[in-house]
Structures are given as C-alpha cells and as structure tokens.
Amino acid sequence: MRERELITLLREIFKPSDRLANELRVGIGDDAAVFAPGKSLVATSTDVLTEGVHFNRTWSDAKTIGRKAAIANLADIFAMGMRPNFLLVSATIENFDDGTLLEIAQGIQLEVERVGAQVIGGDLSSGQGLTLSITSFGEGDRSVRRSDAKPGDDLYLTRLPGRSLLGLTQLNKGIRINPESVNFHLIPECDWATFEKAGEIATAMIDISDGVAKDGLEIAQASGVCLEIESELLFEHPDFPPVAKLASELGLEALETILSSGEEHTPLFTASPSDRSLVESFAHRVGGVTGDRAGEILLDGAPLKVEGFDHFS
Amino acid sequence: MRERELITLLREIFKPSDRLANELRVGIGDDAAVFAPGKSLVATSTDVLTEGVHFNRTWSDAKTIGRKAAIANLADIFAMGMRPNFLLVSATIENFDDGTLLEIAQGIQLEVERVGAQVIGGDLSSGQGLTLSITSFGEGDRSVRRSDAKPGDDLYLTRLPGRSLLGLTQLNKGIRINPESVNFHLIPECDWATFEKAGEIATAMIDISDGVAKDGLEIAQASGVCLEIESELLFEHPDFPPVAKLASELGLEALETILSSGEEHTPLFTASPSDRSLVESFAHRVGGVTGDRAGEILLDGAPLKVEGFDHFS
Numbered sequence: 284m285r286e287r288e289l290i291t292l293l294r295e296i297f298k299p300s301d302r303l304a305n306e307l308r309v310g311i312g313d314d315a316a317v318f319a320p321g322k323s324l325v326a327t328s329t330d331v332l333t334e335g336v337h338f339n340r341t342w343s344d345a346k347t348i349g350r351k352a353a354i355a356n357l358a359d360i361f362a363m364g365m366r367p368n369f370l371l372v373s374a375t376i377e378n379f380d381d382g383t384l385l386e387i388a389q390g391i392q393l394e395v396e397r398v399g400a401q402v403i404g405g406d407l408s409s410g411q412g413l414t415l416s417i418t419s420f421g422e423g424d425r426s427v428r429r430s431d432a433k434p435g436d437d438l439y440l441t442r443l444p445g446r447s448l449l450g451l452t453q454l455n456k457g458i459r460i461n462p463e464s465v466n467f468h469l470i471p472e473c474d475w476a477t478f479e480k481a482g483e484i485a486t487a488m489i490d491i492s493d494g495v496a497k498d499g500l501e502i503a504q505a506s507g508v509c510l511e512i513e514s515e516l517l518f519e520h521p522d523f524p525p526v527a528k529l530a531s532e533l534g535l536e537a538l539e540t541i542l543s544s545g546e547e548h549t550p551l552f553t554a555s556p557s558d559r560s561l562v563e564s565f566a567h568r569v570g571g572v573t574g575d576r577a578g579e580i581l582l583d584g585a586p587l588k589v590e591g592f593d594h595f596s
Numbered sequence: 597m598r599e600r601e602l603i604t605l606l607r608e609i610f611k612p613s614d615r616l617a618n619e620l621r622v623g624i625g626d627d628a629a630v631f632a633p634g635k636s637l638v639a640t641s642t643d644v645l646t647e648g649v650h651f652n653r654t655w656s657d658a659k660t661i662g663r664k665a666a667i668a669n670l671a672d673i674f675a676m677g678m679r680p681n682f683l684l685v686s687a688t689i690e691n692f693d694d695g696t697l698l699e700i701a702q703g704i705q706l707e708v709e710r711v712g713a714q715v716i717g718g719d720l721s722s723g724q725g726l727t728l729s730i731t732s733f734g735e736g737d738r739s740v741r742r743s744d745a746k747p748g749d750d751l752y753l754t755r756l757p758g759r760s761l762l763g764l765t766q767l768n769k770g771i772r773i774n775p776e777s778v779n780f781h782l783i784p785e786c787d788w789a790t791f792e793k794a795g796e797i798a799t800a801m802i803d804i805s806d807g808v809a810k811d812g813l814e815i816a817q818a819s820g821v822c823l824e825i826e827s828e829l830l831f832e833h834p835d836f837p838p839v840a841k842l843a844s845e846l847g848l849e850a851l852e853t854i855l856s857s858g859e860e861h862t863p864l865f866t867a868s869p870s871d872r873s874l875v876e877s878f879a880h881r882v883g884g885v886t887g888d889r890a891g892e893i894l895l896d897g898a899p900l901k902v903e904g905f906d907h908f909s
Contacts, residue, residue: 290720292694296701297708297715303681307716316716318682320735323634327716329731331686333723368616369631373644375727388609395610402610403620403629403640407603410646411725414688418642418731422633 309426312505314362314490315419317426326421328359334413342454343469345383348415349390350470351546355492356417357398358548361475362490364427364482367400371418375410387415398475423482427552432487432506434574436553438499439566441477443522444491445530445537448544452533461529471548478550480565485552494543496589498551499580510553510580512570512587514538520567542587622739625818627675627803628732630739639734641672647726655767656782658696661728662703663783664859668805669730670711671861674788675803677740677795680713684731688723700728711788736795740865745800745819747887749866751812752879754790756835757804758843758850761857765846774842784861793878794863801865807856809902811864812893823866823893825883825900827851833880855900 294311308324309317315328330352332338338348353370360367372391374384384407395402400419450468453459481488487506489498495512503510517523517538527537553572554562562568580587607624621637622630628641643665645651651661666683673680685704687697697720708715713732763781766772794801800819802811808825816823830836830851840850866885867875875881893900 292698293701293718296698296705297685298705300681300709300712300714302712303714306681307714310714310716311718316682316684318716318733320638321634321636323636325633325638325733327640327682327684327731327733329684329686329717329719329729331688331719331721331723331727331729333688333721333727335724336688336722368613368619369629369640371629371640371642371731372610373642373729375644375646375649385605385609388606392609392611396613399613399615401613401616401620401623403623403631404642405606405624406642406644406729408644408646409649410644410727411648412723414644414646414723414727416642416644416686416719416729418640418684420631420638420640 309428313429314359315421317363324365324423324426326360326363326365326423326426327418328356329416329418330356332415345386346390347469349387350394352415352417353391353394354471354473354548355546356419357394358473358490360419360421361478361482362488362550363421364425364485364488365421365423367398367419367421369420370395370400370402372402372405373407373416375408375414377410377412391417427482427485427488429487429489429502430505432502432508432553432572434508434572435556436486436572437556437559437562437568438510438512438570438572439552439554439562440520440549440569441481441566442474442549443520443526443541444495444544444547444549445526445541446544447471447546448540449526449529449533452535460532464529468546471546473548477565481550481552484554484558484562486554488550488552491547491549491551492545494545495551496542496580496587500589502551502553503580504578507577509573509576510570511573511584512580512582514583516567516569517541542582622741626742627672628734630676637678637736637739639673639676639678639736639739640731641669642729642731643669645728658699659703660782662700663707665728665730666704666707667784667786667861668859669732670707671786671803673732673734674791674795675801675863676734677738677798677801678734678736680711680732680734682733683708683713683715685715685718686720686729688721688727690723690725704730740795740798740801742800742802742815743818745815745821745866745885747821747885748869749799749885750869750872750875750881751823751825751883751885752865752867752875753833753862753882754794754879755787755862756833756839756854757808757857757860757862758839758854759857760784760859761853762839762842762846765848773845777842781859784859786861790878791863794865797867797871797875798865799867801863804860804862804864805858807858808864809855809893809900813902815864815866816893817891820890822886822889823883824886824897825893825895827896829880829882830854855895
C-alpha cells in the first residue's frame with residue numbers, strides 16, 4: 284500500500300470531532316496541523332526518525348543525528364508560515380545508551396536555540412534500534428497551507444535544491460569529492476530568516492523534504508491547480524552552475540537532481556504576481572500556477588516524473 | 597544511569613528560552629508541559645511505546661495496543677486537570693504492516709472518541725520492531741501541577757490500584773484465574789468523568805503510571821512535602837477486599853500490590869481539607885500531607901519502599 288492510500292484510510296479512521304470543528308484550522312495532510320486555542324493559532328508537527336531509514340550511524344555521529352532531526356521538524360513549522368516555540372523530544376534506544384542520548388539532545392538544542400525555541404518535555408524508553416521522535420509547536424497570526432495556490436500565482440524557490448542528493452550519492456559511493464554537499468546532507472542547515480520571509484507573503488507553501496517534484500505535486504493536488512516549472516528559470520538560479528557541475532561529476536542529470544533531491548528543508552511556495560518585486564528580493568521565480576491540468580506538476584509543459592525521497596517503504 | 601539523573605542532565609541541555617519565559621507555564625518534569633498561546637492554556641504530553649517494553653504482541657492484538665497507548669497518553673492531560681482535544685499519532689513498523697497499523701489506529705480512535713478528541717496528524721516510517729508515539733494536546737483554564745501539594749492537604753485515590761499488576765502477574769504466569777484484571781492490564785479503561793472531577797478540585801495531582809509509591813514520591817519531591825498513607829484507609833476502600841483476595845491467590849502481598857501496580861491511569865491527588873466533603877463524594881481519602889520529612893512518602897509512618905513499574909531500563 285502506498286503512503287498516500289494509507290493516509291486516506293487513516294483519515295477515515297481518525298474522524299473529525301464535531302466539538303472541535305471551530306477550533307481545528309488545519310488537520311491531517313499539511314506540513315503541520317493547526318488549531319486555535321482562544322484567539323491564537325498553534326501549529327504542531329511530529330517526525331519519527333529511525334536508524335537505517337532516516338540516518339546511518341556509520342555516517343552520522345549522535346549530535347549530527349539530533350541536529351538533522353531538529354531541522355526537519357522545525358522546517359515543518361516554518362512551512363506553515365509560523366514560528367516554532369516549543370518542542371517535545373522522545374527517544375527509544377537499544378541497550379539504553381545514555382551517552383548517545385545526551386549527544387543527540389545537544390544536537391537538538393543547538394538547532395532549537397538558533398530559532399529561540401525550547402524543549403519542554405518528551406519521553407524515553409528502551410527499544411529496538413534507535414528511534415527519535417520530535418514534535419514542535421509553532422505560533423503565528425496566520426497559517427500558510429498547501430491548498431491555497433491560485434491560478435496566476437508565481438512559483439518560487441529560495442535556495443536551489445540538489446545538494447542533499449549530491450551529498451547522499453557521495454556517501455553511498457564511499458567518495459567525498461565535495462565535502463560541503465556531504466555535510467549538507469548530514470546537517471541541512473537552513474536560512475530560517477528567508478523561510479520566515481517566504482511565510483509572510485506566500486499563498487501556498489511546502490517544506491521540501493521529499494523533493495520538488497513530489498512536494499510540488501502536494502501543492503498542485505491540495506490546491507487543485509497545475510504547477511508549471513520552467514527549466515530556463517532554474518538555469519538562471521545562481522546556484523545552478525555548481526550543482527550542475529557536481530551532478531555531472533557524479534554521473535547524475537542536473538535537472539533530475541534538483542527536482543528529486545529530498546531532505547532539503549527549503550521552501551517551495553507560490554505568491555501573487557503583485558508581490559513579485561518584493562519576493563524576488565529573497566527568492567527565485569521558477570515557474571507559475573495555472574488552472575488547467577489541475578493536480579499536475581509540469582516541467583516545460585511536460586508532466587514531471589514524480590520521484591523523490593520516500594522514507595516510507 | 598537512572599531515569600531521574602538522565603532527565604536532570606537533559607534539563608541542563610534543554611535550556612529555557614528567555615523569549616518564551618512568560619508563555620511557558622509548566623516545563624519538563626510533570627505529566628504534561630503547559631504553555632499559554634494568547635490567553636488560553638495548552639497542555640501537551642507525548643508517550644513512546646515499544647514492542648517488548650510496553651506491550652507484547654502475543655498478549656495484545658493491534659487494536660488493544662492502540663487503545664492502551666491512547667489511554668496512557670490521555671491520562672497525562674487529565675492529570676493536569678485539563679481536557680484532551682487533539683492528538684498526533686506516529687508509528688514505525690518493521691516490514692511495514694498496513695493491517696496492523698490500521699488496527700492500531702482503530703483502537704486509538706475508539707478511546708479518542710470517548711473523550712471527544714481528534715487525531716490531527718502524525719508521521720509514519722518503517723523501522724525495527726513496532727514503536728508507537730502519541731502526543732496529545734489539552735486545554736483548560738488552569739493546570740494542576742505535581743508541585744502544589746500543601747501541608748495539611750488530604751491525599752486521595754479514586755479507584756484502588758492493583759488490578760493492572762494482578763493482571764500482568766497472571767499473564768506472566770500463563771494463567772487466567774481472573775479475566776477482568778487481565779483485561780484491565782491490557783486495556784486500563786478509565787473513568788474520565790471522575791478524573792475530571794479530581795482535576796477541578798485538586799491542589800496537586802499525578803496519573804498513576806508507575807505505581808502509587810513511585811508517583812506519590814514525585815508529588816512529595818516536587819511539592820517539598822511528605823505524603824503519609826494510612827493502611828487503615830486503604831483497607832476501608834470498597835475495592836480492597838477483591839484486590840486483596842486475588843493478590844493472595846496469586847501469592848502477592850495486598851498492600852504492596854496496591855502501592856506498586858503501574859499503568860493504572862487513575863489519579864493520585866491532594867486537596868484542601870475544606871473540600872473534604874465534596875471530594876469524598878467521588879474519591880477515597882488515603883492519607884494526608886505534612887511538612888516534616890519533605891520529599892518522602894510514608895506508609896503508617898514508615899518510609900515506603902519505592903518500587904514500581906519502570907519502562908526505562
């Protein structure tokens with residue numbers, strides 16, 4: 284069963300509560316869920332990371348694992364256009380290894396402090412392998428959903444994706460011709476200030492965790508629109524030359540690398556054309572939104588093969 | 597390293613954020629953390645359950661595992677005197693088994709619906725063994741902490757603990773002389789209405805997950821008081837005769853069973869003596885709070901051996 288079908292079944296099981304209909308603003312199926320206790324909005328998102336699936340202890344030390352896990356979770360809150368405040372951290376560790384746990388905690392704290400947030404609880408248990416679960420809570424005046432892209436909107440990236448896949452490819456091959464991209468795969472450091480700027484102006488937004496093609500399809504389907512990416516606009520991105528060069532050295536196709544690289548934790552978002560001059564001060568237009576072919580993502584007019592990073596197998 | 601020491605170290609790593617000092621009401625170390633977005637209070641608590649530690653698939657079907665996990669998590673919110681509204685559910689499953697996952701979800705939903713709450717998100721991953729992680733969010737006008745018991749308060753139980761340990765003992769021995777307690781160990785069904793009543797009046801409260809002795813010590817230490825339990829008051833509890841009889845049949849000592857049985861998910865709480873007649877309409881006084889011997893829990897004046905269920909090993 285594919286993840287999407289399974290989530291559909293889970294949505295049927297986890298029925299909405301009539302009592303909470305007014306308070307729930309965003310339920311299952313976005314970067315984070317959002318509810319409104321009183322007048323404020325609270326976003327919450329949880330990630331589970333397991334050894335061998337999300338990280339490899341021969342590649343990453345414990346502190347690095349903690350940093351990456353925190354970044355991935357914080358990105359979900361920024362992707363709702365909200366600010367992360369509090370986090371819960373849980374872990375299960377085989378043959379309970381306190382040293383490893385404390386190093387993971389230090390890595391998490393390093394990233395949490397960078398955004399001025401705070402870990403306020405969690406749970407610890409022994410268990411098979413190492414599993415890390417992080418839940419974050421964000422607050423804000425509005426939330427940016429996946430489902431509000433409008434025909435006529437522009438489509439933007441800030442940083443050009445690709446480095447994570449280029450780093451992973453080197454790790455898989457046991458080579459290290461570009462340490463910067465290897466390090467980026469292990470710790471995808473984010474420009475949160477730019478992520479926040481995108482959140483202030485975006486009509487729809489998603490955190491790139493599974494790749495532009497896959498995550499863009501989420502926006503297209505949730506909004507009932509078509510996302511059209513133009514390769515020429517990607518070529519004009521200042522990061523394109525180094526990404527293309529390294530892809531070529533590793534035997535990868537540049538555009539495919541850019542559009543399928545996961546765990547990038549940079550925003551893909553849409554914005555009104557009336558905001559173009561403002562948005563172009565910190566982001567790069569890579570295409571637009573149309574009303575035809577709703578639910579599709581196209582590259583130069585042809586359907587984009589949706590391949591990406593899938594943690595679910 | 598004991599869990600307590602480890603949590604102390606984690607508290608040092610996970611530093612408070614100055615920015616959030618006004619908003620955070622209860623941090624690490626209570627049943628749930630509480631923050632205040634706007635004017636309302638939000639409680640949040642997370643539990644991780646792993647196969648072989650918290651449940652045993654030869655004893656429990658998947659739906660039962662889901663029910664028990666949900667109950668344990670909801671109890672943490674009720675133990676703050678607050679009402680659970682929303683939940684996040686995450687799971688890692690080896691050789692991803694969709695059927696098992698959906699049955700777990702159905703079990704969770706059954707318990708979630710009972711309290712009028714709603715699952716609003718989560719995360720799925722493959723991983724070693726089965727790990728389930730549930731985070732719940734509660735709301736309320738005030739939160740009841742562990743740390744506010746005052747000398748002179750009364751100490752109360754609602755239901756008498758014991759059945760969970762009696763059920764577990766039968767499961768471990770491969771016998772089933774009392775199916776009701778076996779079922780209770782597998783699905784510790786709660787009287788949430790009574791839990792809520794306790795929350796409205798308690799000065800300090802804890803969910804009994806590790807046993808009265810261990811959880812009572814948490815109140816004693818957090819409040820800087822001594823909890824004094826009187827065995828005569830326990831003997832007068834209407835549930836005492838059946839619990840004592842079954843304990844004897846299983847070769848267990850009755851008082852030890854009552855005071856060490858974990859996963860009970862019933863409140864242990866303190867209340868002002870001025871509320872005694874009101875509280876005694878739904879709860880049983882089992883002792884009191886004194887200012888001497890702060891941080892201790894006594895049974896008939898003697899230090900209580902603190903043994904209990906420990907998920908952390």
